[in-house]
Amino acid sequence: xxxxxxxxxxxxxxxxxxxxxxxxxxxxxxxxxxxxxxxxxxxxxxxxxxxxxxxxxxxxxxxxxxxxxxxxxxxxxxxxxxxxxxxxxxxxxxxxxxxxxxxxxxxxxxxxxxxxxxxxxxxxxxxxxxxxxxxxxxxxxxxxxxxxxxxxxxxxxxxxxxxxxxxxxxxxxxxxxxxxxxxxxxxxxxxxxxxxxxxxxxxxxxxxxxxxxxxxxxxxxxxxxxxxxxxxxxxxxxxxxxxxxxxxxxx
Numbered sequence: 307x308x309x310x311x312x313x314x315x316x317x318x319x320x321x322x323x324x325x326x327x328x329x330x331x332x333x334x335x336x337x338x339x340x341x342x343x344x345x346x347x348x349x350x351x352x353x354x355x356x357x358x359x360x361x362x363x364x365x366x367x368x369x370x371x372x373x374x375x376x377x378x379x380x381x382x383x384x385x386x387x388x389x390x391x392x393x394x395x396x397x398x399x400x401x402x403x404x405x406x407x408x409x410x411x412x413x414x415x416x417x418x419x420x421x422x423x424x425x426x427x428x429x430x431x432x433x434x435x436x437x438x439x440x441x442x443x444x445x446x447x448x449x450x451x452x453x454x455x456x457x458x459x460x461x462x463x464x465x466x467x468x469x470x471x472x473x474x475x476x477x478x479x480x481x482x483x484x485x486x487x488x489x490x491x492x493x494x495x496x497x498x499x500x501x502x503x504x505x506x507x508x509x510x511x512x513x514x515x516x517x518x519x520x521x522x523x524x525x526x527x528x529x530x531x532x533x534x535x536x537x538x539x540x541x542x543x544x545x546x547x548x549x550x551x552x553x554x555x556x557x
Contacts, residue, residue: 313337317362321345330355341365341384364388364408375400382406386432390414391494394433399424406430410456413437415496415513418457423448430454434533437462439484440498441517442534447525454531458557461514461536465495468508477507487511501538514538523547531555 314332316325317339324347325340337360345366356376362384363371371385373395380401386408393416394409404425410432417440418433425431428449434456442457467473467487474485486496487509497511504510518541519534529550535557547556 313339315339316343318342323347333357336360338362373398373401377401379403381427384408385412386410388412394419394438395421397421402426404428405451408432409436411435413493415439415494417441418443418446420445422446425449426451428452429528432456434458434460436460437495437513438515439496439501439513440515442515442520442539444520444522447520447522450525451528452526453528453552455526455529456531456533457515458533458535458537461538462495462512464503464510464512465489466505466508466510467495473509477504477509480504480509485509485511512538516540518542519544521546523550526550527552529553533557 312334314335321343322345324345333355335355336357338358339362341362342365345363346368356378358377358380360382361380364384364386366388368388368390370392371390378400381403383404390412392414394414396419398419398421402424405427406429414436415438418438420443422443423445429451430453432454438460446455473487482499484496484498485502486494488494495511495513497513498516500516501512501514502509515537517539519539521544523529523544523546527550530552532553533555
């Protein structure tokens with residue numbers, strides 16, 4: 307394994323389970339592609355490598371995956387099209403070298419962290435088709451190199467839960483704020499207060515991105531793709547979007 311070249315490509319095979327832990331110790335591997343397989347282990351041992359510039363594990367069946375602080379040279383990170391059920395990490399500063407982050411078509415939940423502003427080299431940010439909720443932080447528009455921003459399809463159907471046992475708090479004790487409830491398969495469904503209703507002593511949650519579209523798109527002059535569709539966004543479209551001369555797709 308120590309003799310492996312800088313690019314190691316095992317994509318589009320029938321691989322399942324995990325890969326040897328020694329792979330995370332091979333410092334010569336800069337680009338690792340394990341996409342389009344049947345891998346489902348979390349591959350936590352890959353965090354032992356600090357040399358990656360490209361890591362693609364898309365189109366597998368992972369249910370979780372680490373965002374490792376050691377990946378300080380990582381430029382492309384593709385987790386799209388898996389079954390990942392976790393929050394976007396609160397601290398993204400160690401990944402400040404990222405140019406492309408793709409986590410589309412998973413079950414990432416929670417809010418978009420304000421630390422997204424630390425990804426100062428970001429060019430393509432695809433967070434669409436997940437279970438995100440809350441508002442779109444203004445910090446995203448501090449990413450001046452951004453060319454593609456996809457935040458669509460966080461809007462979900464209403465789901466009702468019994469407050470006793472199925473949620474973080476009982477209906478009679480609820481005084482406001484975000485809550486999480488658990489479905490039949492222990493699936494965790496969360497929502498901010500604006501997406502919560504109480505019907506027949508049950509919590510009914512409608513998670514999704516809400517609020518207004520943030521102003522400040524003048525800070526992203528290179529933006530070419532902007533997709534905010536299928537959410538619960540309200541208000542006016544910021545006029546700055548009309549000044550994005552490179553914009554070729556708006557939804």
